[in-house]
Amino acid sequence: ETGVTQSPTHLIKTRGQQVTLRCSSQSGHNTVSWYQQALGQGPQFIFQYYREEENGRGNFPPRFSGLQFPNYSSELNVNALELDDSALYLCASSFHGVNTGELFFGEGSRLTVL
Amino acid sequence: KQEVTQIPAALSVPEGENLVLNCSFTDSAIYNLQWFRQDPGKGLTSLLLIQSSQREQTSGRLNASLDKSSGRSTLYIAASQPGDSATYLCAVKLDGNKLVFGAGTILRVKS
Numbered sequence: 001e002t003g004v005t006q007s008p009t010h011l012i013k014t015r016g017q018q019v020t021l022r023c024s025s026q027s028g029h030n031t032v033s034w035y036q037q038a039l040g041q042g043p044q045f046i047f048q049y050y051r052e053e054e055n056g057r058g059n060f061p062p063r064f065s066g067l068q069f070p071n072y073s074s075e076l077n078v079n080a081l082e083l084d085d086s087a088l089y090l091c092a093s094s095f096h097g098v099n100t101g102e103l104f105f106g107e108g109s110r111l112t113v114l
Numbered sequence: 115k116q117e118v119t120q121i122p123a124a125l126s127v128p129e130g131e132n133l134v135l136n137c138s139f140t141d142s143a144i145y146n147l148q149w150f151r152q153d154p155g156k157g158l159t160s161l162l163l164i165q166s167s168q169r170e171q172t173s174g175r176l177n178a179s180l181d182k183s184s185g186r187s188t189l190y191i192a193a194s195q196p197g198d199s200a201t202y203l204c205a206v207k208l209d210g211n212k213l214v215f216g217a218g219t220i221l222r223v224k225s
Binding site for chain 2: 006031033040041042043055058088090096100101104105106107110
C-alpha cells in the first residue's frame with residue numbers, strides 16, 4: 001500500500017508568479033484535500049476534490065485552484081503569488097462518504113515566495 | 115465557527131516524565147478527533163483517531179481521551195523519551211471531510 005506522495009518538496013518563486021503542486025493519494029482513496037500551514041500555525045483547509053470536482057472550500061481566494069485526475073491524483077495551482085503564500089502545503093487523502101474515516105497526509109511542499 | 119485551542123503552546127520536560135497535552139474545541143458537532151505528530155519541516159503523522167462515540171484510544175505509550183460534551187481532548191504520553199520531541203496537533207473532523215486544527219503544542223523532552 002503506497003502512502004500519500006507530494007512533489008516538489010521545496011520550491012522558491014517570486015511574487016506574481018504561478019505555482020503548481022502535485023499529490024498522489026494513498027492507494028484505495030478517492031478524495032484529496034489540500035491544507036496550507038504557515039510557520040508556527042496549524043494547517044488551514046483550502047479545498048477538497050472528489051470525482052474530479054471541487055467538493056468543499058475554505059476561506060481562500062479564487063487564485064487558489066485545483067484539479068483531480070481519473071487516477072485520484074491532484075494538483076494545487078496558485079496564481080499571482082503573494083509573500084503571504086509562503087507556507088508548507090499539505091495534501092491529505094481519504095475515502096469519500098466515510099465521515100468517520102481517517103485522513104492521511106503527505107510530507108508536504110515547502111513554498112517560499114520572495 | 116469551529117475553533118480549536120491547544121494548551122500549552124510549548125512544553126519542556128525531563129526524560130521519563132509522564133505528560134498531558136490539552137485540546138479544546140468550541141462546537142461538539144464533530145465526527146472524530148485526530149492527534150498528529152509533526153517533526154520540523156515535515157508532514158503530519160497520525161497518532162490516534164477517536165470517533166465521536168468513543169471515550170479513549172490507546173497506542174503504546176500514548177492514550178487519548180475525548181469528552182465531546184465539554185469539547186475537550188487530552189493526549190497522555192507515558193515515560194517520555196527524547197525521540198518524542200515534536201509538535202503535536204489535534205484536529206476535529208467536520209461534515210465534508212474537513213479538518214479544523216489547533217496551533218499545536220511544541221514538546222521538548224530533555225535527556
